[in-house]
Amino acid sequence: MKPLSGVSAPSPGLRREPLWMRIHVDPWLLLLILILAGAAGFVLYSASSKSLSMLYRQGAHYAIGLAVMLFIAQVKPRFMERWVPVAYVGSSLLLLAVLVVGTEAKGAQRWLSIPGVITFQPSEIMKLVMPMSVAWYLGRREMPPRFKHVAVCLTIIMVPVVLILKQPDLGTTLLIAASGIFGLLLAGLRWRYILGALVMLVPGAVAMWFFVMHAYQKQRVLTLLNPESDPLGAGWNIIQSKAAIGSGGVYGKGWLQGTQSHLDFLPEGHTDFIIAVLAEEFGLVGVSLLMLVYLLIIARGLYITHHAQEAFSKLLAGSVTLTFFVYVFVNIGMVSGLLPVVGVPLPLISYGGTSLITLLAGFGILMSVHTHRKWMIHG
Numbered sequence: 001m002k003p004l005s006g007v008s009a010p011s012p013g014l015r016r017e018p019l020w021m022r023i024h025v026d027p028w029l030l031l032l033i034l035i036l037a038g039a040a041g042f043v044l045y046s047a048s049s050k051s052l053s054m055l056y057r058q059g060a061h062y063a064i065g066l067a068v069m070l071f072i073a074q075v076k077p078r079f080m081e082r083w084v085p086v087a088y089v090g091s092s093l094l095l096l097a098v099l100v101v102g103t104e105a106k107g108a109q110r111w112l113s114i115p116g117v118i119t120f121q122p123s124e125i126m127k128l129v130m131p132m133s134v135a136w137y138l139g140r141r142e143m144p145p146r147f148k149h150v151a152v153c154l155t156i157i158m159v160p161v162v163l164i165l166k167q168p169d170l171g172t173t174l175l176i177a178a179s180g181i182f183g184l185l186l187a188g189l190r191w192r193y194i195l196g197a198l199v200m201l202v203p204g205a206v207a208m209w210f211f212v213m214h215a216y217q218k219q220r221v222l223t224l225l226n227p228e229s230d231p232l233g234a235g236w237n238i239i240q241s242k243a244a245i246g247s248g249g250v251y252g253k254g255w256l257q258g259t260q261s262h263l264d265f266l267p268e269g270h271t272d273f274i275i276a277v278l279a280e281e282f283g284l285v286g287v288s289l290l291m292l293v294y295l296l297i298i299a300r301g302l303y304i305t306h307h308a309q310e311a312f313s314k315l316l317a318g319s320v321t322l323t324f325f326v327y328v329f330v331n332i333g334m335v336s337g338l339l340p341v342v343g344v345p346l347p348l349i350s351y352g353g354t355s356l357i358t359l360l361a362g363f364g365i366l367m368s369v370h371t372h373r374k375w376m377i378h379g
Helices: 027-047 052-074 077-101 122-139 147-165 170-186 191-199 201-211 215-225 236-248 274-307 311-335 354-371
Strands: 103-105 108-114 118-120
Touching (some): 027 052, 027 354, 077 108, 077 122, 077 147, 077 311, 077 354, 122 147, 122 170, 122 354, 147 170, 191 201, 274 311, 274 354, 311 354
Antiparallel strands (some): 103 108, 108 118
């Protein structure tokens, strides 16, 4: 049958995109994020000692973050790629400005403040710009990357890493460095480079201990090895968090029934140590369900990475997904006493504005990569 006059026949190999592709939203990713948002509300209400004001503020953070996510999802990856150099230079200048005119709080200078307007952490912006920068550079070159390209990528990574270490902020430094390194690994980094990096790991760690790490950061490492050496000081957080996790058992004590958080034994229960509150009140079952949702998000991100059609998109999506995994791994390892305390929040659950919005913006990038690809019929 011939097509109607004035109506073009569909191109062979192409078919009409589903609705979610046309509005540039990944339904599975959005569903999993909303599940975590609901869970975060219950846990945060308990962890904040039933503070409705904190719950409302976190709801506002989620609303802003979801709006940013949906906005970024509309932006084509090629448009993002075009502006990566400007974003990298601008973010690096903001990090430099933090060291010069930044706002200091709790012994660290990490914020920029525009009086009467906003206070924000430029390092959070770099969490997105870093994987984009490495993907931008490697996506335009032959893969696997040659030595000179690896050297350029390491320079791209080291500039913001050094600036953030000066603030100091070890947790954010690790996340940003990891997001850049993941881009190199996904580009097919040769084994001899990986083995060489592993050989340099020990002398590098020794150099960091003596020349880079601050006294309080060294104390955190020593506390990890033996928290009981200072049970009322540096070891207090780890001891109380492990007590909360252990007392929850299999099924937990029940919502709002936790003692470690409600009796103020557990510091920062609404931020970095919020999973200890969840474990105490919902037990192993609750933590397992949370881990299942996290695994599904990571699996979805890897699926999007696998189906990305351009080198830049594939490297960017993979880096964002694996960095999210590092978020989860570091926070849980930190709270359970397997890693030093480095101030990394539990993604999408901990209270906080800038980190939450940054994470949701990363999911917006994943949605953009997945929904701006060509929809093909195979066979």
